[in-house]
Amino acid sequence: MKPEKQIEQKLEQLANVIGNRDSFVNDVMSRIKNSPVQPSKKTKRANIVLRIILMKNTLKFTAAAIILIGAFIFLTTNGTSIAWxxxxxxxxxxxxxxxxxxxxxxxxxxxxxxxxxxxxxxxxxxxxxxxxxxxxxxxxxxxxxxxxxxxxxxxxxxxxxxxxxxxxxxxxxxxxxxxxxxxxxxxxxxxxxxxxxxxxxxxxxxxxxxxxxxxxxxxxxxxxxxxxxxxxxxxxxxxxxxxFDFELPMSAFNTEVPEGYTIQTMVNDYRPVEPKQIIPEDIQKELSHTAYTIKKLPWTEQIQTIKHTDPLGTKAIVYMTGMQTNDDNVIVIVQGEYFDLNRMVWIPKQNVTLKTPGGIKLCTHPNGSIYAEYFLKSFTKANPEFNYQNLSEERFTRMIVMPGGTVMSLSANRKMSNEQLQELVESLVKIEPNP
CATH class of the missing domain: 2.50.20.10 (Lipoprotein localisation LolA/LolB/LppX)
Incomplete structure (x- = not known):
């Protein structure tokens, strides 16, 4: 069926419904007038409607035509003329x-x-x-x-x-x-x-x-x-x-510091490193904020600290301290340059699960199970002597927030009691640099 015939049939159906109701037409025209988008030109279909109305020449067809032309012109420009x-x-x-x-x-x-x-x-x-x-x-x-x-x-x-x-x-x-x-x-x-x-x-x-x-x-x-x-x-x-065509000289992007400025230089090393064992003092040398080590507890059998590329793929260097417990649990505490509250702005919204008398807080991690999997696998791969056989469904992660704002993560393969967790975080001590 030709477009002209299809439109004529639709126009006749619409005319029979509307009749001679001027108020209906006025309402449609008012909506078009007050819309933020105004019709800019007639469409091909609108021209067809005009030809039909000239042949029909009745009031009810005029009303229907006004509505159809408004739809063709206005609605076509109102949100459908531009595609993503x-x-x-x-x-x-x-x-x-x-x-x-x-x-x-x-x-x-x-x-x-x-x-x-x-x-x-x-x-x-x-x-x-x-x-x-x-x-x-x-x-x-x-x-x-x-x-x-x-x-x-x-x-x-x-x-x-x-x-x-x-x-x-x-x-x-x-x-x-x-x-x-x-x-x-x-x-x-x-x-x-x-x-x-x-x-x-x-x-x-x-x-x-x-x-x-x-x-x-x-x-x-x-x-x-x-x-x-x-x-x-x-x-x-x-x-x-x-x-999208701003005018700014390439010199505005120069990383040379202007004359007369005092300069503070910082170096962050993102080069891949082979996992290697380090001593606690090495961590403090490489971090710009406070670093921590952990005391041996009666229920920890071995403790090892390694330097490792972040398993999460950030390219950053992290420092993992792993512990094997006497009940075959593996615990990994992680610290790094970006572990602080100014960068981890999501931490204050997490649930606090434990707070020690000294002000240390343990908070949930939104993806604690996945996070724990990455760090447990990376640490135990670098330290095969740790008795790590199967990844447990009980694995979890807690974020440690120290009173001074330093943040660390604690991931464990199996459940731990609040008493164990408190004893563990209270055994964290600041690393003092070598004299």
């Missing part, structure tokens, strides 16, 4: 961009609002609202970050040995990978005189994206990313003020 594939196609043409980024945390230390300039996914410059600047260069084998504090004429240079070359886990890069089928259209909204089309994508239970796009450029105007853990909103990241 169009947005992804445009984003793939842009690696260089600038935006403003705000992060709002429900708890913990708040992050300053910043303007971020991405030269590419391995090189960026961040300008915070308080005037501080960070430059991150991950193009080479050894990555470099430079933090500039102009009001203090101070710079912190961090060398990340073996960390690169690496690409930034960039939000825009994540957005590019949204799948058309799983991206929900949110319709349109009018903002600052501009109509934006919205999309929502939730790739997993922890991340919820909302993207508002300019239908003309098919590029993002606003992005909102919600981070969710244990069913609770922990952080929302807002990105706006996008520029």
């Amino acid at each position: 594939a169009d947005v992804a196609e445009q984003l793939n043409l842009h690696e260089k961009y600038k935006c403003r980024q705000r992060a709002v945390r429900t708890e913990g230390i708040q992050i300053p609002t910043k303007d971020i300039y991405h030269w590419n996914l391995s090189l960026r410059r961040q300008e915070e609202e308080d005037g501080n600047i960070q430059i991150i260069d991950m193009r080479g084998k050894d990555a470099v970050t430079v933090e500039l504090y102009p009001d203090q004429k101070k710079a912190i240079v961090t060398k990340l040995l073996g960390f690169g070359p690496k690409k930034d886990p960039d939000i825009i890069d994540m957005v590019k990978r949204f799948e058309q089928e799983s991206t929900e259209k949110l319709g349109a909204k009018k903002q600052n005189g501009k109509v934006l089309h919205g999309f929502r994508h939730q790739p997993n239970e922890h991340n919820d994206f909302t993207v508002w796009v300019d239908p003309k450029t098919k590029l993002p105007v606003e992005i909102e990313l919600k981070h969710i853990f244990d069913g609770q909103l922990r952080q929302t990241i807002f990105m706006d003020e996008f520029e």
